[in-house]
Amino acid sequence: MEFDKNRDPLESAKVIEVLTRGELDDDATVSVRFNGRRFNIQLSPNFFQNSPETTTLYLKYLQAIHPIGPGEFEGIRDTDVCKWIIDLFKNLFVQLAPEPLPSFDPEKIRSGEAKPLLSEYLFPETFGCRLEAVNEMSIPRHVDSCGGLMTPRTYLDDDLLDAMEDWTCFVDPSEIEVDFQNPEDALDQIPRRVRVDLDGSGHMTTCFFKGFETGVGDCPMSEEIKAYGKIHNANFGPDVRVGRLYGVAHDESSDTTLGLLLAYIDHRTTLVYAVKDDTPLAMKQKWARQIEDTLNELHRVGVIWGDAKAGNVIIDNENNVVITDFEGGYTNGWVDAEKAGTVEGDLQGLQNIMAFLFQHNPDDT
Template structure:
């Protein structure tokens, strides 16, 4: 690929084993510097590959090549630069570092071996996925030749942790149950996803009696609480403390995934909705009038019941409504924000905004997606 003996258009390694490496995150310096880190998951481990012009010595062509590739992987960019696509860059990096992957992670970890999961021999837990063994790597160049290096066994991977304030934690402990990630068993619908996808379906012993319940795991990103998280927790608290009846179809919190060792919170455990898609998708399938009326009634009731207990939905739109296998419509996503075309900016986060969104959703349910703003809408936090 380009100079230094690598082809301009990369091809993946010949031997990717049965489960190929997967890029899971990309960090760049943006306007600050030309550094970048590509994190790759392979056989249950994570490889954090650090790249920078500072690592490229006496290599102006290699440096120019890297800077072109950097433009293609900018998170805020279009995913392409001068005919180079971000996927091309990922394949190039994987090709360079694949010998190191094979050396340090020749086989899948037992608990994340798809074959062992499929037979029930392995039962991975959430802590193993969120905090994997991580290796630090660096891409260097000397005299126009790229040199992949394994640097350390730390890597600098930023895990999905959030440190909540003591006041929030103290309040949570009065109404929510905490579960350590090591207690949360992952339920992969497709075992091969165990090596590269963030798990969302988990099993938790909610009552401590040994019976595990399927839950939806909503992971937090790295950082500190604020804004949407507080709004979301307040809505779930209102739902729980008001004892909304089971015929009010709204998402419900059943626990907090909290790592006791570091006193950090990694995500929410929500009631699992066995869903077949969003309302937007369901309406596109042209359902019969009886089903449309059912959904409109359920959604309207859910919104009004939320308002009765002092809560606001916020980002009202069809994509935040799930249709379950029994054709019930569930309101989800209480993070706040709004989406252009469904709620006006000056009404965001208010009862009035919810009612406006509800009116537009009802029109969408009965008239279809032809005039719907969803195809071009933009979500605003």
């Protein structure tokens, strides 16, 4: 499929993040990716002069796009708000970023002319903008060329970093190739499939990139790394159906960790969507056995699954399960809050997974 250089800008502009300062604050920053650049757009009633209608509308929109909200408010969907923001700023987007950068250009990626790197997606050219209003007239404004937000990264404890050097590798994001299966995804997707030279041999290994949120010290990602360290040291065979950590994306210049490089799993779906009314009983029994046996092995080496639920069970292309996500936490309906992070909580989650498998209702999620 040929890439249309004359496409509507709205087709590739995408809201990738919404940040607020809390439930009692009316300010927000909406980040939009367009043609390989990031636009951090500040929104606040303080920027609206003599514009009560605009202020009222904005406050409703804020409820709809709030990151911890339900994605809707008084019939207004978060997608409606995203479209409103993009429509207001689209001329500014085109002015500041008229063409895709080579590493974001689907045709250049498809032909091999461009070989995008993870660093280009994590540290893009960024513009700071804000929405102003005067007498009910909306005014999109470009205010700076830095954007004011930091790329999500985690500052891990020195002891953990030292321990990791014994069993995994650190790779700078400028040395990690992005591997989009569909080059059109380069315009509006965050890379997940990447290729890495893990041992300096020149052989590129396909990995799944799991990016970090901003954190310091003993954060959820620290717990996930520790879990993968125990999994590595256990030297499990292939019958233990669990993901493997191959390395971490680490920015040496700031000594910060940007994400995990996990074994890439060619997968079909998660257990949530794999189980159907006509799924053969033998297949359900196979999945149940693999999940239970794997969880027993994890507990044997001191690994807690934590967020044990059907959504964290991948079904690969060979119809085998893979247990994923060891950063902790829990999901209501699968594990009780007071049992989260314990073997008891894992076993409760396992029991609920078995119930989901064998008492499946098509409406269950």
